[in-house]
Amino acid sequence: MPDLLQTVGFSPIRKEGAAKVLGQAKYVDDLSFPGMWFGATVRSSIARGRIVSITFDPAIPWDEFVIVTAADIPGQNTIVHLTHDHRCLASDRVNHPDEPILLLAHPDRAVLPAAVAGVHITYKELPGVFTIEESEAPNAPAIWSPAPADHQHSTQKNTFKTYLMESGDTSNLDHIFATADYIVEGEYRTGAQEQLYIENNGVIAEYSATDGVTVHGSLQCPYYLVHALELVFNLPEEKCRVIQTETGGAFGGKEDFPSVIGSHAALLAMKSGHPVKICYDRAEDMAGTTKRHPSRSRHRTAVSKDGKILAGEIDFALDGGAYATLTPVVLSRGTIHAPGPYHWPALRVRAKAMATNLPPHGAFRGFGAPQSIFATERHMNKIAKVVGLSPEELRRRNLLGIGDHTATGQLITDTVNMQHLLTRALDESSYHAKRAEFARTNPSSPIKRGMGFATFFHGAGFTGSGERRLNSLVHIELTPEGRPQILVSATEFGQGTNTILCQVAAETLHLPYEDVLIAQPDTSHVPNSGPTVASRTAMIVGKLVERASQSLRNTLSPYLPSTSETSTTPYTPAEFRSAALAYLAEHGTLVASARYEAPGDILWDDESYRGAAYPAYAWAVYVAEVAVDTTTYSATCTDFYALQEVGKVLHPVLAKGQIEGGVAQGIGYALYEKCVWQKGHMANNQMTNYIMPTSADLPPIRVAFEEIPSVHGPFGAKGIGELPMDGPAPAILNAIEDATGIAFTEIPLLPEDIFERMTSTPESGSEDLEPTNAGPYFSETTA
Amino acid sequence: MRSNPSHYELTTPATLEAVLDILASDLGPYTPIAGGTELMVALGAGRLATRKLVSINHLQELRFIATTPETLTLGSGTTFTDLRKDPVIATDFSLLSQAASWTGSIANQNRGTLGGNIVNASPAADSLPALLAYEAELTLVSARATRTIPYAGFHLGYKKTILRPDELLHSITLKRDFREYAHYARKVGTRNAQAISKVAIAALARLKDGLIQDIRIGAASLRDRPIRLTATERVLQNQPITRETIAAARAALTSETQPIDDIRSTAKYRAAVAANLLEEFLHQLKP
Structure with a gap:
């Protein structure tokens, strides 16, 4: 029987769960402040051009409105991310459709749509670019140029950022390719994807001349918005306060974007003298906010005839949209994950992020990794086919193991065994048995079934030296009642932050889970424990909560009964409370803290792009079963099995939910969700026509964990949030190739795409056999 | 809002x-x-x-299902949930109960009405191909008159109907003549639920001595309005189901449809899938 105080590894009820299911939780649009007005945004109708005139429809009583333009910004007209290129409001020119130009506020929400339509803007239109190819073309118009201050990222026209990542004997690449048995080439593409959080972006802002700016909002990273407000308002940090309200989903879509809508509402609040609420509707949110970066990957791989990878060249390109936002770090994560969990004796990855006249792309669960992993896992199947090995055997001959080094030179010290994970996943998903069955049933059936899998890893925490720079801080305070309360800027948006951090504190403090509190993130009260992104909350913030809890316990130890070190219950909850109250009576308050300390062996060099890219990795094998209906050309994922090693699982129900949700989102990414761009404007900006899979489209998702405790996280936990986004798309397209013999290389893969390939030419079954792709070496060695 | x-x-x-x-x-x-x-x-x-x-949401006069041995009459206020629950519709008019199950979400089915679906006149509406196949009659009422017309003549063009501004669709009447028929209904939407159709077919056929004695095919999303594929039906009339017949039927279907490229699909895809659905039905008919 478990210890009654044991909570880690069990599944206590969510901290905010009861309020959510009872309808008591207040989301931002549920809140109303005295005298509150409503804000709306006037946006550009073209992709690129100069603003010639702005006129106001005389039928509208404009004196009732407050109108904000770029001229009203007291500080810099900049939304600060990594660069300073992103304007808060366009003034003279626009660089993408739906770019904010003017802001309106009015006491009556209902009159705003007509007022937005009553602002008439004329433009001198300039040619736009809408794809990576158009942007990188030598004769492309210069739609974006790096400011001198940003030359660390890029000095080239239309290029936000470039990376060169080299590993092993790259000076010898030409020779390796010249003498290899096979050279396998492939090009792979992924599309934009909408985060589709249930609650749209929304904020309420207040302004006072004495206290500065306060923004309440649905957001992931309160301190990102604080820093954005500092610049826009030219105010010190202590006069920019951000309070996270209950947040209905985020997926990265509320990482960088709240800096935009938060600044806008605050500008209207300052000018109107009223609190101002801006909540986008779905159509505005989809058209105007960030999406996942579209990508193009080009692989060229030298392989021996026994299926060993000898060398590789990978060109990885992202479409960043009109402004850089977080693109350099998205590109970084994508670049580092491009080699996958494989051993590359020599590897060169060239990565770049290009500007286009689309709304800026931004953070989305996976953050570049789903893009590059899609390409690599499709390419591994192509290599297998060329060499004549099964996808399984090709991977077995190249997977990383303990003691190997990743492509950035990081020694694998996790006691992970990918060979075992692969064996277990294929066994538990009946991969081989089903393939044999489908080989028998497919020829006589209009429905072609197939199996596919992907092997991958995902780094937890900020990339490279990011965690050192974040320098995160966590507090635990005692409330006047003697209860511990966690103070962090880590936010709850459905994924379980509140719950797992309270579990960690409760277990460390030997208290019941119910006794631990967590404060609403309010930057006037909570320290900066970093953004809630990058699969870092459980591992990094959780570890800090564990350390702060230990510190709190140590401080209280003179007041606690002395028991032997080995006792599992050193004190009762009542004894803890007595000790806490005794301490408070004597000292007034108690705040225990812990600040991030980089482990000595986690070193990264930004210059050479080498070192320990992440403190720890989660490892996974995902297996998909698909059915392709030759009557309707539609592919359906009919079964899904997800096995991962994520360290200690803190909360099994939440962890399983994270994986199931990520797989569902990955299935949408692969087979359903397509952004239809018309001159940079998202034409299908509604849920009727942006097709997210429903429960009727999703298969059973079977989730399995291996738990090998990691030294980096609390109780051995690693990161889990982004991992499940990486595997589904390549596993599904590998399965579709198994089912149909057609090697699709691009997602989203819609029925119309399958139709085009199935009905184009009879011999177009497999592009692997086209010599232009495989190169002359291929045809010689197989002759 | x-x-x-x-x-x-x-x-x-x-x-x-x-x-x-x-x-x-x-x-x-x-x-x-x-x-x-x-x-x-x-x-x-x-x-x-x-x-x-x-x-008119509250008018019980419009929300009824009346059956006689020969006919079924549906008030225009009949919801999709009503259609799905009715035992006579399930046995005699299964195309209609299937189509009702395709429509929107459960919440949509609880509120949306068959009459609304007809007068809204979307070319992609889920239930209308079935009504065309069953050769429904519509009863239209106004303050001054009542008229009964074949549903086949109701749609005039894209979202245009013969309904006058003073008229209301009162009811839809179906003859209970289809017990002997094979039923086929398939919607190809953008996903399996809460989707607008890319193509939908609702069809009925009766074979005698290996020949198609009677066939009626309704279709959605293939023209500017819901349509009966009459040319295709003529090609199939009194024919055995052979490879030649199927090829001729596919060609006839292509000749009488005008699918479009839009945000949801392509004309080429719609045309090919519509012909595939027809072929699937014909294969199922084979004795």
Whole structure:
């Protein structure tokens, strides 16, 4: 029987769960402040051009409105991310459709749509670019140029950022390719994807001349918005306060974007003298906010005839949209994950992020990794086919193991065994048995079934030296009642932050889970424990909560009964409370803290792009079963099995939910969700026509964990949030190739795409056999 | 909400008679609103042009299912949930209960009405191909007259119908003649639920001595309105189901449809899948 105080590894009820299911939780649009007005945004109708005139429809009583333009910004007209290129409001020119130009506020929400339509803007239109190819073309118009201050990222026209990542004997690449048995080439593409959080972006802002700016909002990273407000308002940090309200989903879509809508509402609040609420509707949110970066990957791989990878060249390109936002770090994560969990004796990855006249792309669960992993896992199947090995055997001959080094030179010290994970996943998903069955049933059936899998890893925490720079801080305070309360800027948006951090504190403090509190993130009260992104909350913030809890316990130890070190219950909850109250009576308050300390062996060099890219990795094998209906050309994922090693699982129900949700989102990414761009404007900006899979489209998702405790996280936990986004798309397209013999290389893969390939030419079954792709070496060695 | 609700007028007369009086008056034009599953979407998106609405959602006179040994009559206020639950529809008109199950979400099915679906006249509407295949008759009422017309002549063009501004669709009548027929209904939507069709087919056929004695094929999303594929039916009439027959039927289908490229699919895809669905039905008919 478990210890009654044991909570880690069990599944206590969510901290905010009861309020959510009872309808008591207040989301931002549920809140109303005295005298509150409503804000709306006037946006550009073209992709690129100069603003010639702005006129106001005389039928509208404009004196009732407050109108904000770029001229009203007291500080810099900049939304600060990594660069300073992103304007808060366009003034003279626009660089993408739906770019904010003017802001309106009015006491009556209902009159705003007509007022937005009553602002008439004329433009001198300039040619736009809408794809990576158009942007990188030598004769492309210069739609974006790096400011001198940003030359660390890029000095080239239309290029936000470039990376060169080299590993092993790259000076010898030409020779390796010249003498290899096979050279396998492939090009792979992924599309934009909408985060589709249930609650749209929304904020309420207040302004006072004495206290500065306060923004309440649905957001992931309160301190990102604080820093954005500092610049826009030219105010010190202590006069920019951000309070996270209950947040209905985020997926990265509320990482960088709240800096935009938060600044806008605050500008209207300052000018109107009223609190101002801006909540986008779905159509505005989809058209105007960030999406996942579209990508193009080009692989060229030298392989021996026994299926060993000898060398590789990978060109990885992202479409960043009109402004850089977080693109350099998205590109970084994508670049580092491009080699996958494989051993590359020599590897060169060239990565770049290009500007286009689309709304800026931004953070989305996976953050570049789903893009590059899609390409690599499709390419591994192509290599297998060329060499004549099964996808399984090709991977077995190249997977990383303990003691190997990743492509950035990081020694694998996790006691992970990918060979075992692969064996277990294929066994538990009946991969081989089903393939044999489908080989028998497919020829006589209009429905072609197939199996596919992907092997991958995902780094937890900020990339490279990011965690050192974040320098995160966590507090635990005692409330006047003697209860511990966690103070962090880590936010709850459905994924379980509140719950797992309270579990960690409760277990460390030997208290019941119910006794631990967590404060609403309010930057006037909570320290900066970093953004809630990058699969870092459980591992990094959780570890800090564990350390702060230990510190709190140590401080209280003179007041606690002395028991032997080995006792599992050193004190009762009542004894803890007595000790806490005794301490408070004597000292007034108690705040225990812990600040991030980089482990000595986690070193990264930004210059050479080498070192320990992440403190720890989660490892996974995902297996998909698909059915392709030759009557309707539609592919359906009919079964899904997800096995991962994520360290200690803190909360099994939440962890399983994270994986199931990520797989569902990955299935949408692969087979359903397509952004239809018309001159940079998202034409299908509604849920009727942006097709997210429903429960009727999703298969059973079977989730399995291996738990090998990691030294980096609390109780051995690693990161889990982004991992499940990486595997589904390549596993599904590998399965579709198994089912149909057609090697699709691009997602989203819609029925119309399958139709085009199935009905184009009879011999177009497999592009692997086209010599232009495989190169002359291929045809010689197989002759 | 992109509309200003204060710009709209909603009136709720107590009886059908009072509704017809308002429709006939010169205060209008009024647009009847039943379940609102179409009009409320337009209102939310700020594109509901009509400013005067008359509610018929509460009129029990329009919400009924009446059966005789020969006919089934559905009040225009019959919801999709009503259609799915009715035992006679399940046995005699399974194309209609299937189509009702395709429509929107459960919440949509609880509010949306068959009459609303017909007068909204979307070329992609889920239930209309089945009504065409069953050769439904419509009863239209107004303050001054009642008329009964074949449904086949109701649609005039894209979202254009013969309904006059003062008229209301009262009921839909089907003959219970189809027990001997093979039924086929398949919708190809953008996903398995809450989807608008890319193509849908609802068809009935009866074979005798290996020949197609009678066949009726209704289709959605293949022209500017819901259609019967009459040319295809003629090609199939009195034919055995052979490879040649199927090829001729596919060609006839292509000749009488005009699918379009839009945000949901392509004309080429729609044409090919429609022909594939027809072929699937014909294969299922084979003795």
